[in-house]
Amino acid sequence: xxxxxxxxxxxxxxxxxxxxxxxxxxxxxxxxxxxxxxxxxxxxxxxxxxxxxxxxxxxxxxxxxxxxxxxxxxxxxxxxxxxxxxxxxxxxxxxxxxxxxxxxxxxxxxxxxxxxxxxxxxxxxxxxxxxxxxxxxxxxxxxxxxxxxxxxxxxxxxxxxxxxxxxxxxxxxxxxxxxxxxxxxxxxxxxxxxxxxxxxxxxxxxxxxxxxxxxxxxxxxxxxxxxxxxxxxxxxxxxxxxxxxxxxxxxxxxxxxxxxxxxxxxxxxxxxxxxxxxxxxxxxxxxxxxxxxxxxxxxxxxxxxxxxxxxxxxxxxxxxxxxxxxxxxxxxxxxxxxxxxxxxxxxxxxxxxxxxxxxxxxxxxxxxxxxxxxxxxxxxxxxxxxxxxxxxxxxxxxxxxxxxxxxxxxxxxxxxxxxxxxxxxxxxxxxxxxxxxxxxx
Amino acid sequence: xxxxxxxxxxxxxxxxxxxxxxxxxxxxxxxxxxxxxxxxxxxxxxxxxxxxxxxxxxxxxxxxxxxxxxxxxxxxxxxxxxxxxxxxxxxxxxxxxxxxxxxxxxxxxxxxxxxxxxxxxxxxxxxxxxxxxxxxxxxxxxxxxxxxxxxxxxxxxxxxxxxxxxxxxxxxxxxxxxxxxxxxxxxxxxxxxxxxxxxxxxxxxxxxxxxxxxxxxxxxxxxxxxxxxxxxxxxxxxxxxxxxxxxxxxxxxx
Numbered sequence: 001x002x003x004x005x006x007x008x009x010x011x012x013x014x015x016x017x018x019x020x021x022x023x024x025x026x027x028x029x030x031x032x033x034x035x036x037x038x039x040x041x042x043x044x045x046x047x048x049x050x051x052x053x054x055x056x057x058x059x060x061x062x063x064x065x066x067x068x069x070x071x072x073x074x075x076x077x078x079x080x081x082x083x084x085x086x087x088x089x090x091x092x093x094x095x096x097x098x099x100x101x102x103x104x105x106x107x108x109x110x111x112x113x114x115x116x117x118x119x120x121x122x123x124x125x126x127x128x129x130x131x132x133x134x135x136x137x138x139x140x141x142x143x144x145x146x147x148x149x150x151x152x153x154x155x156x157x158x159x160x161x162x163x164x165x166x167x168x169x170x171x172x173x174x175x176x177x178x179x180x181x182x183x184x185x186x187x188x189x190x191x192x193x194x195x196x197x198x199x200x201x202x203x204x205x206x207x208x209x210x211x212x213x214x215x216x217x218x219x220x221x222x223x224x225x226x227x228x229x230x231x232x233x234x235x236x237x238x239x240x241x242x243x244x245x246x247x248x249x250x251x252x253x254x255x256x257x258x259x260x261x262x263x264x265x266x267x268x269x270x271x272x273x274x275x276x277x278x279x280x281x282x283x284x285x286x287x288x289x290x291x292x293x294x295x296x297x298x299x300x301x302x303x304x305x306x307x308x309x310x311x312x313x314x315x316x317x318x319x320x321x322x323x324x325x326x327x328x329x330x331x332x333x334x335x336x337x338x339x340x341x342x343x344x345x346x347x348x349x350x351x352x353x354x355x356x357x358x359x360x361x362x363x364x365x366x367x368x369x370x371x372x373x374x375x376x377x378x379x380x381x382x383x384x385x386x387x388x389x390x391x392x393x394x395x396x397x398x399x400x401x402x403x404x405x406x407x408x409x410x411x412x413x414x415x416x417x418x419x420x421x422x423x424x425x426x427x428x429x430x431x432x433x434x435x436x437x438x439x440x441x
Numbered sequence: 442x443x444x445x446x447x448x449x450x451x452x453x454x455x456x457x458x459x460x461x462x463x464x465x466x467x468x469x470x471x472x473x474x475x476x477x478x479x480x481x482x483x484x485x486x487x488x489x490x491x492x493x494x495x496x497x498x499x500x501x502x503x504x505x506x507x508x509x510x511x512x513x514x515x516x517x518x519x520x521x522x523x524x525x526x527x528x529x530x531x532x533x534x535x536x537x538x539x540x541x542x543x544x545x546x547x548x549x550x551x552x553x554x555x556x557x558x559x560x561x562x563x564x565x566x567x568x569x570x571x572x573x574x575x576x577x578x579x580x581x582x583x584x585x586x587x588x589x590x591x592x593x594x595x596x597x598x599x600x601x602x603x604x605x606x607x608x609x610x611x612x613x614x615x616x617x618x619x620x621x622x623x624x625x626x627x628x629x630x631x632x633x634x635x636x637x638x639x640x641x642x643x644x645x646x647x648x649x650x651x652x653x654x655x656x657x658x659x660x661x662x663x664x665x666x667x668x669x670x671x672x673x674x675x676x677x678x679x680x681x682x683x684x685x686x687x688x689x690x691x692x693x694x695x
Contacts (some may be wrong), residue, residue: 203526432658
């Protein structure tokens with residue numbers, strides 16, 4: 001009773017327990033932390049925007065009775081065969097190698113049933129995804145793993161990947177645990193090595209070369225296929241402008257919340273910008289060139305629901321792409337597998353060691369015992385449901401704003417909850433007419 | 442940015458001039474008059490059993506993407522020098538350039554043969570997966586970058602960073618190699634007759650065994666270089682395989 005109160009233990013904000021654990025891990029292992037997924041920081045995001053909805057000055061559309069269209073054309077600038085999708089939510093590029101064959105099949109099944117496209121990744125085109133995807137975008141990456149003219153011609157579009165949001169300026173990474181016989185054969189690599197893809201394309205450098213590369217791809221495919229150019233969220237104004245100048249039909253813009261199969265945590269968390277900050281810059285570049293809606297803009301990185309879709313489109317995007325959210329819809333990080341996540345030293349919702357190939361959900365693995373657990377038909381059905389719900393949600397919001405097409409959403413429909421989001425998105429802070437940085441203040 | 446609205450299809454636009462059949466059955470094609478689109482679309486339309494097996498392209502004038510994506514067993518001769526990506530993604534065809542080529546000749550070639558009488562710019566044979574690329578002159582930097590099974594024979598010298606991340610196939614150089622040859626090499630085999638300015642990370646000289654001499658003899662013959670060099674004059678380079686799996690003690694190599 002006579003003891004004096006003492007100061008309770010006090011953790012440093014700078015040297016927090018998490019930071020200290022990272023230091024100890026680096027000291028013990030001699031390697032940086034590698035993980036999958038995108039940024040886990042709290043970032044300014046679509047949650048910081050709100051729709052204003054209709055009022056006396058705006059007429060809403062009648063839910064369930066008045067039509068709100070959702071379709072989108074992609075590649076109308078140069079391609080003889082542009083793509084028409086029923087919904088503006090596409091599946092982002094994810095490689096066979098990073099994902100199992102059944103997972104790629106499920107993405108194809110789910111997207112096709114929902115009327116949208118899937119995308120290959122850094123590993124070439126598999127029969128699973130070509131066979132089950134009505135519309136398949138074929139990525140053209142620095143590694144050129146599996147690249148061949150026959151697959152170029154049986155793709156529905158070609159996506160020249162310059163960068164991705166999780167690691168703008170970085171190349172691919174697929175560690176030895178996942179380089180199975182099939183993956184090794186597709187990539188011409190020895191089995192079991194740690195595979196690091198180049199970050200730059202091997203045969204072009206800079207926007208003038210890119211223009212010639214795009215010409216070559218168009219010639220090989222007889223000008224039929226839309227050519228997308230994918231960029232990470234680094235300098236979206238200039239990168240978008242240069243992609244347009246190089247002849248892109250579609251610009252794909254990926255913010256730092258966009259996932260990766262495996263990369264250094266330091267890269268994921270400290271390089272690139274959130275998608276909210278990227279979209280207005282890219283849209284401005286397109287507008288300045290007179291190419292907004294002529295060159296379509298697909299944005300990705302942290303798209304989770306129909307509200308995110310609607311907000312991205314209100315800021316000027318033509319469509320969005322989802323990766324992480326699609327994997328969750330398939331069953332990734334499902335709490336039903338908690339016991340198995342615990343055995344891996346993690347917990348459902350936090351599992352991100354996709355590079356280790358031990359995914360109990362059977363999605364990010366090349367282990368037959370694990371990937372055979374995954375039912376691609378059921379997974380596809382879940383993805384279709386999810387895509388349709390997202391679309392319904394976006395339509396609900398668009399009708400409330402009086403729009404009969406998702407593409408009619410506009411920045412004027414939005415306000416921001418924080419000064420940061422208002423500045424990044426270029427919309428007024430809620431309850432004010434203030435857009436930070438506009439009109440000189 | 443002011444040119445953003447220009448339709449780039451207007452460059453090399455197809456003109457309604459049919460290809461000319463010369464008296465010897467060769468398809469003569471004037472690229473300047475008839476245009477790139479017409480050339481490539483005609484070459485792509487050729488069936489495997491076509492009787493239009495011999496093509497001669499005149500007036501290339503440095504155009505890009507000449508004879509790209511050809512997938513038929515035909516002979517194509519280009520009379521003059523080309524721009525970027527000549528014979529890109531070639532499959533089955535034999536393409537001979539009677540001049541020099543710009544960057545990325547025979548990039549991602551699948552099969553067939555590409556022969557360049559003159560010099561080649563950067564990235565010759567980049568990511569090539571099969572077939573044979575022969576350069577009678579010199580090749581610039583990054584020759585054979587990321588090669589995946591192609592065979593490349595260079596009669597002259599090659600520039601820096603050649604065979605960077607080369608995965609498989611053979612690179613034969615009768616002359617000298619520039620800096621950082623074979624950096625981050627996988628399983629490609631490199632044979633150099635002259636000097637190597639420096640080797641890249643994880644690239645080492647390796648023993649030349651009988652099977653390598655035999656393979657080299659075949660490569661020199663197919664590369665039209667057997668009258669210029671003998672296999673015994675070459676040294677072999679390959680991967681030390683120390684960077685295949687990450688080890689912090691090798692970090693300084695990156």
